[in-house]
Amino acid sequence: MVFKRRDKRPIWKIVVELFYPRGGWLRAAQYVRHRLHRLPDPPHKISRGIWAGVFTTFTPFYGLHFVIAAILAFVMQGNIIAALLATFFGNPLTYLPIGIICLKTGHWLLGTEFDPEHVERSLGSKFADAGSDLWHNITTTFSGGQPDWEGLSVFYDEVFFPYLIGGLIPGIIAATVSYYLAVPLIQAYQHRRKGRIRAKLDTIKAKRAAAKAKDRAAGK
Template sequence: MVFRRRDRRPIWKIVAEFFFPRGGWWRAAQYVRHRLHRLPDPPHKISRGIWAGVFAAFTPFYGLHFVISIILARLMQGNIVAALLATFFGNPLTYIPIALVSLGTGHWLLGTEFDPEHAGRSLAGKFSDAWADLWQNIIAIFTGAPQNWHRLSVFYDEVFFPYMIGGIIPGIIAASTCYYLAVPVIRAYQNRRKGRLKDKLEAIKRKRAESKAQDNATGD
């Protein structure tokens, strides 16, 4: 295959680079910013894509953020590439703050209790319990063992549903903030880039005119 890597990376290296990319997260953020600036669409369309990607990062559907961002970008007539890049607003450095804010907001809206001091430990435990329940019940389909969905039900009631409800408000706030910040920045970058391209074209035309004038003078 043309685009296949020559050096196949082991699984552990792929996982490690997801959490700690080569060059660091600052360099990765600079790369995303650079790519967003160079997209050819108008600033408002690119910014709509950014809105979609940032909002998707506040949903609890991990593994589906790309899909959600694409759907939202299409509905909003935003740039899909910008939406995909903006999903990196949610990354290993921001997942915990996003989860805590979303869960706290969700429990507040639902009128249920939320203990932020022990949320990290309890979240990890509930995620683990939910996956264990899911895996055991899948195996039970083939083995005939009794199924028990209690831990998955606890995860849905105490984590997933509050997260889904609570992520809407902070997601809208964060996405809208990024949108309004992105529009003038992208517009200024595109105008500056157009100015540089125009200067280069004028310089090329000037050189050609000078070269033509020299050729004419030599011919005479």
């Protein structure tokens, strides 16, 4: 295969790079910023995509963030690639604080009590446990057994629903701030890039004109 890696990475290296990518998170953030700046759409359309991607990271639909961000960007007439890149706002370094903020806000809005002990374990582990319970119940149903939905019910009441409700306000705030920061930055970058391209074209034209003049002079 053309795109197959020559050096097969071991499992431990894949896990490590998930939490700390090659070159570090600063380089990864610079890469995402570079790709966003070079998108061909107008700044407002790219920024709408960024809004969709950042907002999606405050939702509890882990594993579906790309899909949700793309749908939101499509509905908002934003740049879908920008939305997918902006979902990297949520990463292993930010998911825990985002989750705590969403849970605290959700329990406050619902008038329920938020127990800090619930976040001692990774939120990702809790979602994984819920997914495992769901899969177990589905297989049990088809095999003729009796599924147990109590664990999933507790997860929905204590984690998923408060997270879903609580993520709306901070998600809208973070996404809107990102939008208004992105518009002028992308505008400035695109203007500079157009200026550099125009300057290169002018240089090429000047060289061609000089070459033609030299050829005419040599012909005389």
